Amino acid sequence: MTDIGLPLRRLTWPDFAGLGRDGARLIAPPLAAATLLFGGWELASRNGLVSARLLPAPSKVFDTLMRSLSILLDQAQPTFWGAVAGIVLAAALGIALGAAVSYSRTLMQAVYPTIVFFQLIPKVALAPVFLLWFGTGFAANVIFSVFIAFFPVVVATIAGLQAAPPNYERLCRSLMMSRAQMFLRVKFPFALPHIFSGLRIGVTFAVIGVVLGEFITAQVGLGYIILFSANNFETALLLASILLLCGVGIVLFTFFLALEAVVIRIYDSR
Amino acid sequence: MNAAGADYVIVDRLSKVYNEGTRQRVEAVAPSSFTVKAGEFVALLGPSGCGKSTLLMMIAGLDAPSAGRIEVAGRAMTAPRAETGIMFQDPTLLPWKSALDNVLFPFLAAQRQAANPPVDRAAALLDEVGLRGFHDHKPRQLSGGMRQRVAICRALVYEPDLLLMDEPFSALDAITRDEMNLVLMKMWQDHRHTALFVTHSIREAVYLADRVLVMSRRPGRIVEDIRIPFARPRGLEIGETVEFNKICGHLRGKIEHVPH
Numbered sequence: 001m002t003d004i005g006l007p008l009r010r011l012t013w014p015d016f017a018g019l020g021r022d023g024a025r026l027i028a029p030p031l032a033a034a035t036l037l038f039g040g041w042e043l044a045s046r047n048g049l050v051s052a053r054l055l056p057a058p059s060k061v062f063d064t065l066m067r068s069l070s071i072l073l074d075q076a077q078p079t080f081w082g083a084v085a086g087i088v089l090a091a092a093l094g095i096a097l098g099a100a101v102s103y104s105r106t107l108m109q110a111v112y113p114t115i116v117f118f119q120l121i122p123k124v125a126l127a128p129v130f131l132l133w134f135g136t137g138f139a140a141n142v143i144f145s146v147f148i149a150f151f152p153v154v155v156a157t158i159a160g161l162q163a164a165p166p167n168y169e170r171l172c173r174s175l176m177m178s179r180a181q182m183f184l185r186v187k188f189p190f191a192l193p194h195i196f197s198g199l200r201i202g203v204t205f206a207v208i209g210v211v212l213g214e215f216i217t218a219q220v221g222l223g224y225i226i227l228f229s230a231n232n233f234e235t236a237l238l239l240a241s242i243l244l245l246c247g248v249g250i251v252l253f254t255f256f257l258a259l260e261a262v263v264i265r266i267y268d269s270r
Numbered sequence: 271m272n273a274a275g276a277d278y279v280i281v282d283r284l285s286k287v288y289n290e291g292t293r294q295r296v297e298a299v300a301p302s303s304f305t306v307k308a309g310e311f312v313a314l315l316g317p318s319g320c321g322k323s324t325l326l327m328m329i330a331g332l333d334a335p336s337a338g339r340i341e342v343a344g345r346a347m348t349a350p351r352a353e354t355g356i357m358f359q360d361p362t363l364l365p366w367k368s369a370l371d372n373v374l375f376p377f378l379a380a381q382r383q384a385a386n387p388p389v390d391r392a393a394a395l396l397d398e399v400g401l402r403g404f405h406d407h408k409p410r411q412l413s414g415g416m417r418q419r420v421a422i423c424r425a426l427v428y429e430p431d432l433l434l435m436d437e438p439f440s441a442l443d444a445i446t447r448d449e450m451n452l453v454l455m456k457m458w459q460d461h462r463h464t465a466l467f468v469t470h471s472i473r474e475a476v477y478l479a480d481r482v483l484v485m486s487r488r489p490g491r492i493v494e495d496i497r498i499p500f501a502r503p504r505g506l507e508i509g510e511t512v513e514f515n516k517i518c519g520h521l522r523g524k525i526e527h528v529p530h
Contacts (some may be wrong), residue, residue: 021407074384137429165360167358167359167360167362170327170330170356170358171356171358171362172379173332173350174330174331174332174350174354174356175375175379175382176379177378177379178379181379185364185375185378186364189364189366205381255309261393267366268365268366268408268410269365
């Protein structure tokens with residue numbers, strides 16, 4: 001840090017005062033916007049501006065959430081673990097396929113168009129086909145989740161494995177490194193930031209996949225509760241389920257962000 | 271290290287043509303022949319895009335020639351050899367490894383994998399190039415010149431007999447470049463390997479080399495081969511002498527007036 005002659009306070013750890021000040025600046029605007037939105041919604045709902053049946057007040061939704069929490073948490077479990085299984089399998093398969101395709105130019109030219117083609121299919125349209133193939137149940141939901149979450153990971157892996165500048169490959173070849181070593185020591189670490197951005201998209205897709213599966217198979221899970229409460233005009237329950245579903249998404253997303261932070265700290269390719 | 275006087279690198283009617291047999295056919299290197307003696311420092315000088323880097327990559331075994339042959343240390347080159355050190359225009363350091371670990375990177379290759387990588391030698395090399403106290407720094411914490419110093423150490427750590435350099439200092443500013451030339455001179459004098467240095471800087475070529483080969487514009491071919499008479503060790507001040515500037519003028523003329 002260069003001294004520019006300003007009476008700057010030396011940043012010490014922990015600087016809670018500074019943290020609080022910066023934190024306030026960071027949190028205040030979105031907090032104000034959210035308060036405005038939910039406050040307006042609450043008022044509109046209470047004054048009968050919108051039908052409480054169609055759009056119950058946030059307080060009512062929260063109340064329902066609290067009252068049905070044990071049931072909802074019960075139903076959230078298959079959804080959560082389905083999404084976890086979905087993204088983990090999608091990550092493993094996606095990275096493996098991305099690496100395999102990147103291994104040979106011929107394989108890339110052969111397979112990449114197919115991957116892109118499959119990515120262009122609106123995957124929701126395939127859900128009934130999956131129902132036909134894999135039946136109903138947890139496994140079927142996971143398979144559908146993997147199918148959706150897998151593409152962003154493959155595409156990101158393929159892009160990432162091209163991220164190392166060409167001279168690195170020349171360097172490794174001049175050092176007579178094997179292709180496997182080059183992959184492990186250079187190409188894969190350089191690909192990590194790309195792979196993680198693929199995983200971030202993949203996580204949200206994995207949740208969508210499981211919920212879609214639950215919509216269609218309609219047996220358990222938050223997706224099923226959402227469908228059920230919509231059919232019964234239980235809008236408050238429906239919104240409460242969606243709130244919990246957001247929670248599932250946030251937990252998963254945060255986990256991958258944390259994992260990314262740890263890995264990128266080690267393999268920092270800036 | 272090398273028997274002085276013998277031809278160590280023999281380049282015989284070497285050429286490179288891209289996209290042969292198509293309308294995009296490009297002749298990058300016209301048939302070129304030259305030799306480098308053991309322990310000699312030869313600069314390959316030419317304008318941008320003249321094919322001098324392609325020529326160097328073929329000598330490194332990283333690019334296949336279209337015709338002609340290369341012999342290094344009495345053996346025909348068809349693939350990279352373990353005893354060649356290489357430097358690129360960019361330092362190509364691994365950003366997540368420390369300077370010291372980057373220097374030791376060559377020992378991760380299978381045939382050099384040892385139970386104990388030569389940490390002491392790597393550390394000594396870093397000290398030699400003036401990076402004492404920076405062994406644990408990551409590349410992003412180092413300046414451009416410092417990164418190329420690490421790259422020099424990485425190229426020398428396995429004691430190559432031939433050092434190939436592809437415009438290693440062309441991305442650096444003029445002052446840093448002078449510094450790097452001094453560092454490179456010192457390392458070459460202390461470690462004595464045969465060196466082939468590609469550059470588009472006339473002054474850099476004359477300052478560093480025992481011999482300068484001039485390549486013409488594409489398709490590149492060798493149009494001049496002169497010996498640089500200055501005694502070693504050379505200080506940067508030789509750049510001010512009349513003789514130095516006369517040689518530079520002569521080389522500039524060769525580059526500008528090459529017959530097409």
